[in-house]
Amino acid sequence: MYTSRPSDPKTSTRQRDAERTRAALISAAQTLFSTRGFANTGVREVAELAGVNSSLVNRYFGSKQGLYRETLEQVLDIIPMLQGDRRRFGENVVSIFLGVQDAPGPLMMLILSAADPEAHATSVELLHKKAIEPLARWLGPPDAEGRAARLNILWSGFLMSWRLLPLPQLAEVRHSSTRRWLEAAIQAIVDEGES
Known part of the structure; x- marks a missing residue:
């Protein structure tokens, strides 16, 4: 025994x-x-x-x-964003983005990795594995990976214009028509699968 x-x-x-x-x-x-x-x-x-x-x-x-x-691998995690009400995904994602303080995040790691080929290759690999693939599974057909890529483009562009290369027009984004536009644009991509 x-x-x-x-x-x-x-x-x-x-x-x-x-x-x-x-x-x-x-x-x-x-x-x-x-x-x-x-x-x-x-x-x-x-x-x-x-x-x-x-x-x-x-x-x-x-x-x-x-x-x-x-x-x-640890900081790039989209799964918590996919937990809420699908019909309010645009609002929820924008609230998450606007609620994040100036803490260092994965977007800056991804962007600043470009100067090193090996780190950049790791960034591209993990972006696909940890963000695009889970988002595409959650979105479902049609064109799940294409829609996931479009959401990534929209998010990255917004975050870069708001945080990294700040546009003065985004200074009050928390209470602006830009926020409503971003929520609607995100939701429209999510809802493409519903039609």
């Missing part, structure tokens, strides 16, 4: 420390990759911001590229 041994408290503490260290590195990486870009961020800077030794980046992620992949 097999009996399990009591768990070693030291092992459990090490696992929690490893989880905290990984989380701290990912948080630091998100901040730096989305403000400085992949090419302008060093492993030492990420580790310093996380408050850990830089050798732990390689230990937990294998490389800076591995850290980038893991970070983007």
